[in-house]
Amino acid sequence: MNPTINLMKAHRSIRKFTDRKVDEQILETIFAAAQCAATSHFVQAYTVIRVRNVATRQTLAALTGAQAWVARAPVFMVFCADLNRLEAVCCLHATVMEKGWAEQFVTATVDVALLAQNVLIAAESLGMGGVYIGGIRNDPQTVCDLLEIPDQVYPVFGMCLGWPAHDPPPKPRLPVDAVLYTDRYPQRFDTDVLAAYDRTTNHYFMNRNNNLKDETWTRQMAEFMGRVIRPHMKAFLQKKGFFIK
Numbered sequence: 001m002n003p004t005i006n007l008m009k010a011h012r013s014i015r016k017f018t019d020r021k022v023d024e025q026i027l028e029t030i031f032a033a034a035q036c037a038a039t040s041h042f043v044q045a046y047t048v049i050r051v052r053n054v055a056t057r058q059t060l061a062a063l064t065g066a067q068a069w070v071a072r073a074p075v076f077m078v079f080c081a082d083l084n085r086l087e088a089v090c091c092l093h094a095t096v097m098e099k100g101w102a103e104q105f106v107t108a109t110v111d112v113a114l115l116a117q118n119v120l121i122a123a124e125s126l127g128m129g130g131v132y133i134g135g136i137r138n139d140p141q142t143v144c145d146l147l148e149i150p151d152q153v154y155p156v157f158g159m160c161l162g163w164p165a166h167d168p169p170p171k172p173r174l175p176v177d178a179v180l181y182t183d184r185y186p187q188r189f190d191t192d193v194l195a196a197y198d199r200t201t202n203h204y205f206m207n208r209n210n211n212l213k214d215e216t217w218t219r220q221m222a223e224f225m226g227r228v229i230r231p232h233m234k235a236f237l238q239k240k241g242f243f244i245k
């Protein structure tokens with residue numbers, strides 16, 4: 001196809017890293033490129049905190065559910081949706097910022113996700129690899145305490161980055177025609193397509209290079225979506241000043 005599309009199709013999360021350091025220049029290059037992501041209304045409603053303190057890293061690794069790569073990755077960052085900077089900007093112009101709107105929550109959360117995906121793609125284009133860490137939302141208040149994250153800012157996910165020390169195969173995604181429709185939402189889902197995808201994912205789970213299991217995507221999702229995950233999030237977000245109205 002072309003190098004960008006080939007790179008995107010080669011994505012796989014990396015959880016084991018070599019000891020090679022990521023120099024500051026590379027990180028800066030990655031961020032300068034990543035910040036060119038589109039941003040809703042030009043708000044740039046994000047802040048990223050790189051965590052270098054060893055003890056903090058260990059605490060974060062533990063609260064993510066003992067994800068060793070959070071402690072070991074050459075770079076670990078916490079990506080925050082940030083309305084606090086915008087409030088300071090309003091103060092510069094003697095304006096009172098509207099707060100607590102669900103729309104602002106969506107805007108800031110989308111903004112930081114777009115930035116993060118650009119970070120990962122830029123890093124992958126340089127031969128690095130990484131993985132998102134939603135596990136920081138297991139205990140987001142402790143993350144805020146450790147990193148001194150104020151109100152109007154919340155940690156959305158973390159990300160490990162470094163030079164890959166393993167080479168897992170890419171995980172097959174749903175076929176394009178199961179996610180891309182024309183003119184209207186599908187009136188029913190094609191169960192044949194899902195069955196075919198289950199065969200594809202079962203083959204992937206049975207043949208990848210570790211953690212082999214007789215699993216399918218629909219079974220995995222039915223189990224996952226039948227559980228309550230992080231029920232503290234609503235109260236946490238409201239406490240931080242998000243998602244109240």
Ligand SMILES: Cc1cc2nc3c(=O)[nH]c(=O)nc-3n(C[C@H](O)[C@H](O)[C@H](O)COP(=O)(O)O)c2cc1C
Nearest residue numbers: 011012013015067131132133134135136157170171
């Ligand atoms: C927002 C987000 C949070 C994630 N959280 C974790 C995590 O806490 N730990 C982890 O090992 N992987 C995490 N992942 C990685 C996903 O499990 C992974 O992207 C997915 O299984 C697809 O695999 P792939 O990235 O190798 O294609 C997360 C991914 C996203 C987008």
